[in-house]
Amino acid sequence: MTQDAGQVGVYPFRRGHSERPFSEAPWSIGQYTGFSDPADTNTRLRDLLRHDNQSIGIALDLPTQLGLNPDHPHARGEVGRVGVSIASVDDLEALLADIPLDSVQSISTTANSIGPMMLGLFLALSRRRGVDPSSFVLRLQNDVLKEHAARGTQIFAVEHGVKLTIDVIEYCAANIPTWTPICISGYHMRDAGGTRAQELGFTLANTREYLRRSAERGVSVSDLAPTISWFLSAGVEVLHEAAKMRAARELWATMLHDEFGVRTDKALKVHLSTYTLGGELSPYEITNNAVRVGLAALGAVLGGVQRLTCSAIDEAIGLPTSETALLSIRTQQIILQETSVGDVVDPLGGSVFVEGLTTALVDEARLIAQSVEERGGALNAIASGWVREQIDESAWQSQLERSATPRVGEAGATADDVDAPSANLTAHYESERRERFVEWKARRQRGPLDAAVSRLDEGVRSNQNLVDLMADVFEADGTIGEVVDVLVGHYELAPERQMRRAIGPSSHLAPVATT
Amino acid sequence: MERVLLAKLGLDGHDRGLRVLARELTTRGVEVILLGLGTDAEVVVRSAVAEDVDVIAVSLLSGSHMTLVPDVLRIVADEGADIPVVCGGLIPRADAEALRVAGAAGVAAVGTSLEQAARLIIDVAEASHRRRSGAGATKP
Numbered sequence: 001m002t003q004d005a006g007q008v009g010v011y012p013f014r015r016g017h018s019e020r021p022f023s024e025a026p027w028s029i030g031q032y033t034g035f036s037d038p039a040d041t042n043t044r045l046r047d048l049l050r051h052d053n054q055s056i057g058i059a060l061d062l063p064t065q066l067g068l069n070p071d072h073p074h075a076r077g078e079v080g081r082v083g084v085s086i087a088s089v090d091d092l093e094a095l096l097a098d099i100p101l102d103s104v105q106s107i108s109t110t111a112n113s114i115g116p117m118m119l120g121l122f123l124a125l126s127r128r129r130g131v132d133p134s135s136f137v138l139r140l141q142n143d144v145l146k147e148h149a150a151r152g153t154q155i156f157a158v159e160h161g162v163k164l165t166i167d168v169i170e171y172c173a174a175n176i177p178t179w180t181p182i183c184i185s186g187y188h189m190r191d192a193g194g195t196r197a198q199e200l201g202f203t204l205a206n207t208r209e210y211l212r213r214s215a216e217r218g219v220s221v222s223d224l225a226p227t228i229s230w231f232l233s234a235g236v237e238v239l240h241e242a243a244k245m246r247a248a249r250e251l252w253a254t255m256l257h258d259e260f261g262v263r264t265d266k267a268l269k270v271h272l273s274t275y276t277l278g279g280e281l282s283p284y285e286i287t288n289n290a291v292r293v294g295l296a297a298l299g300a301v302l303g304g305v306q307r308l309t310c311s312a313i314d315e316a317i318g319l320p321t322s323e324t325a326l327l328s329i330r331t332q333q334i335i336l337q338e339t340s341v342g343d344v345v346d347p348l349g350g351s352v353f354v355e356g357l358t359t360a361l362v363d364e365a366r367l368i369a370q371s372v373e374e375r376g377g378a379l380n381a382i383a384s385g386w387v388r389e390q391i392d393e394s395a396w397q398s399q400l401e402r403s404a405t406p407r408v409g410e411a412g413a414t415a416d417d418v419d420a421p422s423a424n425l426t427a428h429y430e431s432e433r434r435e436r437f438v439e440w441k442a443r444r445q446r447g448p449l450d451a452a453v454s455r456l457d458e459g460v461r462s463n464q465n466l467v468d469l470m471a472d473v474f475e476a477d478g479t480i481g482e483v484v485d486v487l488v489g490h491y492e493l494a495p496e497r498q499m500r501r502a503i504g505p506s507s508h509l510a511p512v513a514t515t
Numbered sequence: 516m517e518r519v520l521l522a523k524l525g526l527d528g529h530d531r532g533l534r535v536l537a538r539e540l541t542t543r544g545v546e547v548i549l550l551g552l553g554t555d556a557e558v559v560v561r562s563a564v565a566e567d568v569d570v571i572a573v574s575l576l577s578g579s580h581m582t583l584v585p586d587v588l589r590i591v592a593d594e595g596a597d598i599p600v601v602c603g604g605l606i607p608r609a610d611a612e613a614l615r616v617a618g619a620a621g622v623a624a625v626g627t628s629l630e631q632a633a634r635l636i637i638d639v640a641e642a643s644h645r646r647r648s649g650a651g652a653t654k655p
Contacts, residue, residue, distance in 0.1 A: 062526035062577055074555065077582030078526050152528015152552050192531045279531075283626045317625055318607065319578070392534055399535050399629060418626035420607055430582075496553035 005349045012253035014246050014358060015346040016304045017269040022342030027301065028105055029332045030309035032275070034059030035319055036080035036429050038094035045099060047322060051329055055105040057309060058095070059083030065153045066497075067114050067484030070430075070437045079430040083110070087437065087479040089124045101129070101136035106180075108139035113155040115142030115168045115182075117480045120470030127475055139180040139273075141231065142168050145206045145378055146185045148494070149387045150192035155484065157492040158383045164466070164487075166213050171467040173219045177227055183273055184210065185231040189387075191279045193395020196235075196244050197361055201368025202378070202387060203230055204251050208369065209378035211260060221260045225267035233277040234300035234308070236292050242348055243357035245272055245303025250362050255369075273307040274300045281316040283418045285409040289313035294331050301335055302348055308332060318421025441479070448476040453486060460490045517640035520568040522550035522559050524587065524602075527577040532604070532629075536574075539633045545640065556586035564596050569643040570620070572636050575604040580614065588618045599643050603632055 008015045018025070031048050033056070034041045045056055060083040063075035069087045070079045079085050086092060101107065111118030118140060126133045144161035147154040154161055165182065172181035186194075186203035194202070207230070211221050230248060235241050252270035256262040276296040281289045290313050300308050310328035312320030320328075336342055348354040368390075375381040382388070406413075452473040459469040470483050521537050523530050530552060537547045548566050550559065554573075563571045571591070575583060584602045591598055602614060603623030611624035620639045623632040 062528075066526055068526075074526070076555075077579035077586075078577055081578040082527075147528070152523075152530060153526075192529075193535070316605075318605070392538075395531050395535055396538055399539075403629065413626065414628070414631065415608060415611070415624035415626040418608065418624070420609060496551065499553055499558050 005355050008345045008349070011257070011265070011268060013249040013269055015349045017249070019345060021345050022301065022336065023340075026336055026342070027305055028055055028307040029329060029336075030055050030057050030108070030273075030275075030307055031325065031329055032057035032059055032309050033320075033325060034061075034084035035082075036084065037433060038084055038086065038091045039097075041084040042095055042097050042099070044322065044325070045095075048325060048329065049099070049104065051326055055108070055307075056099075057108045058086075058110070060110055061085045062153070064480065065110065065112065065114060067117070067155050067480055069479050069481030071434050071441075072481060077430070079433055085433055086121070087481060088440075088477060089121060089128060089474050090440065090477070092121050092125050093128070096125070101126075101131060104136070106137040106139050108141070108180075108183075110141050112141050112144055112147050112151070113153055113161060113164075114480055114484070115140050115144070116164050116171075116467050117470055117474075117483050118142075119168050119171065119181075119467055120483070121474050121480070123467070123471035124474035127471075133176050134178055137178060137180070138176075139183065139229070140168060141185060142182045143185045143206070143210075143231075145209065145382055146188050146202075149189055149202065149382045150194070150391060151185075151188040152496070154494040155497060156487070157494055158379055160487075160491040161494070162209070162213065162379060165210065166217060167465045167467055169210070169214050169224065170217045170219055170465055172227065173214070173224055177223065180227055180229055180271075181224075182210065183229040183231040187231050187233040187275055187277075189391055190233045190235075191277060192388075192391050193398055194391045195394050196240060197364035198368055198390060198394060199232060200244065200248060200251060200361060200365035202372065203232070203248075204255060204365055204369040205372035205378040205381070207252070208255065208259070208373070211256075212377075215260075221256070222262050222264055222267045225256055225262060226269075226271075229271040229273040229307070231273045231275070232305075234274045234296040234303075234305075235277040236280050236295045236299070238295055238299040238302065239348070239354055240357055241296065241299035242303035243354050244361055245274070245300060245305055246346070246348075246354075246358045247361035247365065248272055249304075250358070251365055271307070272303075272305040273309075274305045275309045276300075276311045278311055278315060281311060281313070282407055282410055283316040284413045286314050286317060286419060288409050289316070290327065290331070293328070294335070297331055297335055298339075298341065301341055304346055314421065317418055321422050444477045449473070449478050452476040452478060453482065456483065456486050457489070460487060516544065516546050517570075517637065517644050518546045518548065518566065518568040519636060519640055520548045520550060520559070520563045520566060520571050522554045522562075522571075522573050523552045524554060524556070524559060524573040524575050524583045525577055525579045526553075527575055527579075527604075528552055529576045530574070532576075533574045535629060536572075536632060536636075539629055540636065543633060543637065545637060556583060556590050559587055560590040560594060560596065560598075563591075563598050564594060568598060569640040569647065570599050570601055570636060572601045572603070575602065575606070578605065580604065580606050581610055584614050584619060585617050592618075597643075597647060599639050601636055601639055603627060 186199035599620035
């Protein structure tokens with residue numbers, strides 16, 4: 001049985017953006033990696049690039065994401081753990097050594113609260129390498145609203161965080177419109193327990209907030225829209241997830257058309273960047289996760305996404321190995337080259353079941369976005385805690401379902417059934433990184449750096465766009481931590497960051513360098 | 516009624532598990548003080564002492580547990596606080612054993628279900644509550 005579902009390549013694009021199938025124009029295959037030292041990650045990156053990986057995604061460690069240098073007392077125990085430690089242009093140079101920036105499709109990072117700092121670092125790196133920034137493609141996540149709602153790396157109060165996000169958007173729109181200044185992310189709200197409809201609805205509401213604020217700065221929404229991505233999760237429920245991607249296209253197109261007056265097709269087609277959902281992976285019998293990731297990837301492909309990254313099957317128990325990292329790429333290559341699913345656009349279009357799911361998701365997501373609007377928009381709805389309450393309630397419901405219906409291989413399993421992780425950081429990594437960093441800092445010339453920091457401080461006072469001023473600080477060997485410290489002097493911190501700042505470094509702990 | 520302090524220790528922002536656990540414990544009749552994100556050992560122990568809790572339970576998914584959990588244990592000892600410490604999260608079994616040896620009253624290693632984690636915390640909290648309210652006192 002079939003149902004009329006509109007045409008491929010025609011507004012509102014539920015059935016896809018273009019009549020060209022993936023077999024002619026493949027989706028972009030991403031890979032997310034990063035750990036310990038810039039040099040270690042560089043080795044892994046170059047290894048992955050040898051296997052026809054087309055673009056790289058850099059995982060940053062938590063101190064970096066929170067604007068803390070590796071020698072900050074609050075970085076203790078966290079340096080290089082969940083990603084690579086980056087503080088300066090020298091670090092970025094080491095991370096990307098022997099990788100010409102224009103040799104990869106794109107470079108992406110999980111810089112959110114430090115979005116403008118990461119942009120500034122890449123500008124400084126371009127100047128240092130003598131390359132035109134427009135010769136390569138940088139993709140910044142740069143979405144602080146979802147940090148406050150679900151992901152947890154907010155530094156500043158949401159109003160100030162959003163100011164910085166919009167600085168990046170404004171800067172890129174004016175200077176480097178080929179870069180992606182923001183990937184508005186539903187993924188993390190889903191991984192925090194939200195439903196598919198909440199993932200879409202809150203992403204829609206956050207998009208509305210960012211577009212309005214960008215327009216207030218004079219940025220053309222029609223010019224900006226084609227440079228933005230949505231970042232969504234891909235779970236294992238193949239048909240539901242494919243329907244979600246179809247609904248996402250329709251939601252974006254109709255909102256931009258109806259509310260922002262956008263009329264160009266290019267701007268009405270959302271770029272869907274996707275990542276298989278980490279929360280779907282089991283710590284038990286981890287080989288089973290290869291099947292889960294494969295099915296999640298299939299759902300995303302059937303849904304017609306522009307970009308896909310696959311989880312490593314062992315990430316539920318520790319840091320991925322080079323073998324499991326390669327499997328993430330191979331999974332996509334197998335789907336692309338061996339399954340023929342990419343020979344046709346929107347193969348599920350017209351299925352009564354999938355069209356019904358798609359319509360239901362569109363309707364429910366619009367209602368959720370409307371509820372956000374009634375609470376004063378995304379910024380207010382998030383700052384008040386309402387969005388997180390909604391996600392928490394869904395997380396509780398899904399926990400009840402999971403307890404009643406365990407996944408395959410999980411019934412009766414305990415921590416004793418979990419394999420030991422095969423990859424691990426060396427115990428001395430953090431102290432080595434810290435010592436090298438402290439030595440490096442001491443070797444810097446203070447004059448140019450102090451001058452650049454003063455100009456940044458003045459820029460913050462006069463509420464300027466801070467991107468170029470930050471790039472100047474980085475070019476003078478300033479660090480992310482030093483830039484954040486300037487802002488901390490003027491901006492309100494997020495409530496989550498106030499407790500420790502109030503107490504200061506612990507008097508109970510031995511100096512960190514002796515660890 | 517047992518009182519439990521729940522916190523994310525360190526910089527990790529993944530608090531879905533902790534928030535679900537808070538609700539699970541509450542439905543089982545435990546009083547929960549949810550400290551949330553952005554804490555360190557000092558903040559956690561000071562808060563636990565101020566709130567007079569029966570157990571400190573910290574969650575870490577960032578791999579920093581071998582540094583930060585011993586920090587908590589050390590400060591509890593320094594303060595002379597009679598509060599047991601339980602931790603959970605992305606903690607491999609070998610590390611879980613090392614943390615128990617270091618003095619953790621319980622470790623919910625990776626692969627521990629919500630029900631098991633809640634049970635572990637309640638068991639430790641009940642024993643602590645009995646001890647702290649004086650020998651012979653009975654559980655309410």
